[in-house]
Amino acid sequence: MKPNRLANSLVVAAGLVTVFPLYWMVLSALKPDGELTSADPRPWTWAPTLDNFRDALGVSGFGRYFLNSLLVAVVVVLLSAGVAFLAAVALTRFRFRFRTTVLVMFLVAQMVPIEALTIPLFFLVRDLGTVAPGLGLSSLGSLMLVNLAFSLPFAIWMLRGFVAAVPESLEEAARLDGASRFTVLWRIVFPLVAPGLAATSVFSFITSWNDFVFAKTLILDTDHQTLPAALLVFFKPDENDWGGIMAASTLMTLPVLLFFVLVQRHLVSGLGGAVKD
Amino acid sequence: MPGPIVLLRRRVPAPVWLLLPAALVLVPLFGYPMYQLGLLSVLDFGQPQASGGVPATLAGLANYTQLLGDRQFWDVLLQTLVFAGGCVLATLAVGGALAVLLTRAGRRSRLFLMFAALGAWAAPAMTGSTVWMFLLDTNSGLVNEILGTTGHNWMYDKWPAFVIVGAVVVWHSFPFVMITLYAGIQAIPVSVLEAAKLDGASAFATARLVLLPMLRPLLVIVVIQSVIWDFKVFTQIYVMTTGGGIAGQNLVLNVYAYQQAFASSDYSLGAAIGVLMTLILLAVTALYIRALRRSGEEL
Numbered sequence: 279m280k281p282n283r284l285a286n287s288l289v290v291a292a293g294l295v296t297v298f299p300l301y302w303m304v305l306s307a308l309k310p311d312g313e314l315t316s317a318d319p320r321p322w323t324w325a326p327t328l329d330n331f332r333d334a335l336g337v338s339g340f341g342r343y344f345l346n347s348l349l350v351a352v353v354v355v356l357l358s359a360g361v362a363f364l365a366a367v368a369l370t371r372f373r374f375r376f377r378t379t380v381l382v383m384f385l386v387a388q389m390v391p392i393e394a395l396t397i398p399l400f401f402l403v404r405d406l407g408t409v410a411p412g413l414g415l416s417s418l419g420s421l422m423l424v425n426l427a428f429s430l431p432f433a434i435w436m437l438r439g440f441v442a443a444v445p446e447s448l449e450e451a452a453r454l455d456g457a458s459r460f461t462v463l464w465r466i467v468f469p470l471v472a473p474g475l476a477a478t479s480v481f482s483f484i485t486s487w488n489d490f491v492f493a494k495t496l497i498l499d500t501d502h503q504t505l506p507a508a509l510l511v512f513f514k515p516d517e518n519d520w521g522g523i524m525a526a527s528t529l530m531t532l533p534v535l536l537f538f539v540l541v542q543r544h545l546v547s548g549l550g551g552a553v554k555d
Numbered sequence: 556m557p558g559p560i561v562l563l564r565r566r567v568p569a570p571v572w573l574l575l576p577a578a579l580v581l582v583p584l585f586g587y588p589m590y591q592l593g594l595l596s597v598l599d600f601g602q603p604q605a606s607g608g609v610p611a612t613l614a615g616l617a618n619y620t621q622l623l624g625d626r627q628f629w630d631v632l633l634q635t636l637v638f639a640g641g642c643v644l645a646t647l648a649v650g651g652a653l654a655v656l657l658t659r660a661g662r663r664s665r666l667f668l669m670f671a672a673l674g675a676w677a678a679p680a681m682t683g684s685t686v687w688m689f690l691l692d693t694n695s696g697l698v699n700e701i702l703g704t705t706g707h708n709w710m711y712d713k714w715p716a717f718v719i720v721g722a723v724v725v726w727h728s729f730p731f732v733m734i735t736l737y738a739g740i741q742a743i744p745v746s747v748l749e750a751a752k753l754d755g756a757s758a759f760a761t762a763r764l765v766l767l768p769m770l771r772p773l774l775v776i777v778v779i780q781s782v783i784w785d786f787k788v789f790t791q792i793y794v795m796t797t798g799g800g801i802a803g804q805n806l807v808l809n810v811y812a813y814q815q816a817f818a819s820s821d822y823s824l825g826a827a828i829g830v831l832m833t834l835i836l837l838a839v840t841a842l843y844i845r846a847l848r849r850s851g852e853e854l
Contacts, residue, residue: 285659292653293668296726300674302697303686315695361576368573380574382844387585389840393789393809394829397816398591399584401605427584430577459569488679490790495817506681510794520689527682538677539670 300531307331307525314521330525340526342501343508347487347530350418350504354425354486355479361426362433362482363441363475367467369434370441371449387431396495399424403496416499424496425486432485433478440474441467480537487534505530592833595826602820618827627803628811628828635786635807638717642785645725647778650732655762657737672730680727680790687723688795710796713804720791720805727791728784732777739773740766775846782839786832789813808832 308326335341407414444467452462493507512523596618603609622628657665690697691709699705710716751761789809799806816825
């Protein structure tokens with residue numbers, strides 16, 4: 279179909295509106311302090327500076343929160359990839375009783391309002407802390423556990439499609455050649471599912487990286503805070519340090535943005551197939 | 556078809572071993588809290604009980620009757636429905652319209668909007684909130700600067716605040732709708748559209764009689780997914796209206812439950828709100844599963 283002029287300009291306009299807040303965020307983070315609060319806001323700056331980033335990372339301790347967030351997210355991604363892979367194999371390669379029940383439960387788990395679940399989870403983690411302090415309140419371990427649990431249902435659900443796409447004949451051939459079940463899983467299925475696993479991992483990463491409510495509820499000290507909840511500390515009743523807030527927001531957005539661009543092809547995989555032929 | 560897989564099953568219950576790690580994580584950290592949420596909602600559990608000094612007593616359905624007899628609960632429920640409904644409609648309208656426009660646009664403009672949308676989609680709810688708060692800031696916000704209304708607080712009145720938070724939610728969620736529907740439209744074979752054209756169908760008739768029915772399963776998934784997301788909005792409301800607005804005027808169920816529990820230390824009342832919310836979402840999920848089945852996706 280030939281491009282339509284009107285459609286073209288509308289699409290470009292929509293793109294500009296959509297990208298503008300992100301542009302403004304990065305721009306404000308780079309603006310020197312004087313320009314930020316000037317009465318004449320310009321959509322560019324002639325004196326870009328990294329001062330806001332330096333302040334956020336140094337003075338406000340965002341470097342530490344960044345590392346906390348990263349540590350939690352990486353552990354969640356690694357554990358969730360392994361656990362989800364095994365579960366996805368079970369759910370695609372075997373027919374067993376309650377299989378549909380298990381699947382429906384994974385779907386339902388994605389719908390549960392997790393903010394309400396923080397109420398019992400708060401007490402659970404508190405009690406856990408009396409036994410294992412590394413997993414109690416104000417520990418990164420508690421965030422790892424909770425985020426792992428809440429990223430798993432979606433990871434398993436998404437990974438199913440990727441496992442199903444691996445031809446079973448490959449596994450059968452390996453079995454006939456005398457490979458053990460573990461060898462088949464590890465040497466045959468795992469490498470073939472790896473791209474799907476990468477895409478799934480991005481979502482686990484984002485779930486954990488973006489998590490605000492668990493960090494706010496379970497982490498009570500400043501040392502173990504992660505980025506989203508720490509950002510709230512920047513807000514002061516009268517005068518907000520917008521340069522610092524925008525720099526911190528930029529730091530928080532960049533890794534996610536990068537990952538999204540990397541896996542954008544997989545974002546709608548499986549959904550496009552739902553169109554009737 | 557009796558393949559080797561069937562033989563495998565007969566020897567060892569492999570699925571059990573494969574599902575065991577997932578169960579070890581999900582049963583204590585997901586299943587048990589769900590049970591606890593239900594339990595808390597029928598207890599009398601406030602700050603004294605939480606500190607461990609006083610044993611919790613059974614309250615029966617007292618929390619629920621208190622909730623259902625409370626004017627504020629009904630207000631919050633109503634505004635949650637209006638807010639979520641508005642967000643869903645706006646997200647679908649924007650996402651759907653742009654998906655159609657994308658099919659008519661040139662390659663470069665299309666890629667530009669796609670990547671812009673990817674950015675909005677990827678932006679964490681937290682940073683989306685902070686950026687929009689900065690744009691609308693009372694004293695140094697760009698919007699007030701441009702409109703010449705410096706000093707105007709956009710979040711002061713109830714419905715303007717809801718509309719602004721809603722706009723941020725739509726900004727975050729329309730990309731999913733747009734990209735999914737665009738992929739769906741692209742997946743429709745060109746031959747079908749050509750056949751409609753040969754039969755003399757107008758563009759409108761083609762859209763209504765060919766495109767819409769073919770996209771219907773996808774539309775259902777997108778609608779229900781949006782309902783579930785927008786019904787559960789938390790971060791944007793919590794951050795942008797600082798915990799639910801002036802005197803709680805911008806509370807939605809999710810934030811209401813959280814505030815009852817952690818701000819007012821009425822954990823059992825918060826849990827009861829959580830249970831009611833879960834029930835509503837379960838009903839929506841049941842519809843979702845039915846839609847998935849109908850669209851031919853094998854569970």
